[in-house]
Amino acid sequence: MARFHPLPVTAVDRLTDDSVALTLAVPPGLREEYRHAPGQHLTLRRVADGVEIRRTYSICSPAPAPGADGPRTLRVGVRLVDGGAFSTYALKEINVGDELEVMTPAGRFTLEPAPGLYAAVVGGSGITPVLSIASTLLAREPGARFCLIRSDRTTASTMFLEEVADLKDRYPERLQVVTVLSREEQQAGLPSGRLDQGRLTQLLPALLPVGEVAGWFLCGPYGLVGQAERALRSLGVTKARIHQEIFHVDGGTASGPASTAPANSTVTVRLDGRGGTWPVRDGETLLETVLRNRPDAPYACKGGVCGTCRAFLVAGEVRMDRNFALEPEETEAGYVLACQSHPRTETVELDFDR
Known part of the structure; x- marks a missing residue:
């Protein structure tokens, strides 16, 4: 299960006029949790004016070898996005010694080294x-x-x-x-x-x-x-x-036609070993329904890009607005993106733990 931990910033390196690399120290007790495959990413979180902001940034440093200790440091690259709430903060305000809330590594854009x-x-x-x-x-x-x-x-x-x-x-x-x-x-x-x-x-x-x-x-x-x-x-x-x-991804790239969810739809969720069933409000994604009841549900971009909210569809049918994160074999196996999914049946069951 993905979790956030505070990690200290040990270096802020200017790469270009509009980008920086942030180096984060990983304490010994958390190094196994932050063990990562090459190509995985981190989700960084901050609260500004009472609003939680999450952004995903790929790890650019090499991955630790199997059998070796987990990483002592993690390095990510951040490029400024026009109007970007987190990237502006990263380029203009983050300093060495600050602590950032960092989710444990995720992502499947990876390569297991082989000849x-x-x-x-x-x-x-x-x-x-x-x-x-x-x-x-x-x-x-x-x-x-x-x-x-x-x-x-x-x-x-x-x-x-x-x-x-x-x-x-x-x-x-x-x-x-x-x-x-x-x-x-x-x-x-x-x-x-x-x-x-x-x-x-x-x-x-x-x-x-x-x-x-x-x-x-x-x-x-x-x-x-x-x-x-x-x-x-x-x-x-x-x-x-x-x-x-x-x-x-720019807006307006939904992959399927919009449709109204059945009245009185409910979603049943297994998350971190605990379950719950809640009504889905009209127009809500399944992730939005879950977050109203379980704020610890995993997510980052909410745009169908990062794949952090991937869940296994145990029962029912859903419609995904768009999908830029899951491979065809994952969707064929039954995985969906909760941030893009709307119920097509009165009952839907998701498992975030698989």
Whole structure:
């Protein structure tokens, strides 16, 4: 069960004009709880003017090896979002010595290190989880190679520029880095411009043997991830080899038509070993119903992106507004996103503990 703990900030490193990296110390008694797989994320919480704000940020530091102690520190990257309540706070107010409420790691955008060729297409802050994935893979598995294709606006806006360069210096024969800038010409390398489906379809086969890549990791804005997936599918890559994590989705992208929930619907929930049954108010998501009665229910983005509120549908039927977090095999197995789910039957039963 995911839980929040206060962790002290030990470093605030400015990455670009609009982004920082926060380093958090993990006390010995909590290190097992914060053991994470490469690519997982943390949810940070604060209360401002009586309103609770939660935001999810990927861990960029390498994951601890199996059998080793849990992490002594955790590092996340935060990019400023226009009007962002938490990102503005992170860039302008957080200082060394402050304590942040941090949920234990979650997320399934991960890679278990194994021999083979892996690749990533990332945009902007999408580099954050991939930096953890690549650094962990290359350190643990001598038989692995990694190709990183990253898209940024300009060199000055590129997050973790030095960290990626250091990783390239450490593994020059096993790490390939390709950078495309959309608003700045480079003296060497690829021409500037956006990475869309057409460009990626031509570029990827020129960089690496696409069919030999064991796993593709796509991370960043919704548009780039979608374009990259379509390019890969057109090149014959199976969906099972494509892993996605979206950092931001604009409104108006619901995946299904709206429908009215049955009158007098109820949801029965198992959460952290305890159960309860409550009525669903008209227009509520199942997560909203649960939170009215169990404030400890897990959630972060409430936008169908992070997957923190994943639950197993034990009984009944639901309609999800949108889903950018669950893989097809997860939905086929019966998992749903509580933050996007509305009842389609009078009774629905969810299990957050599976």
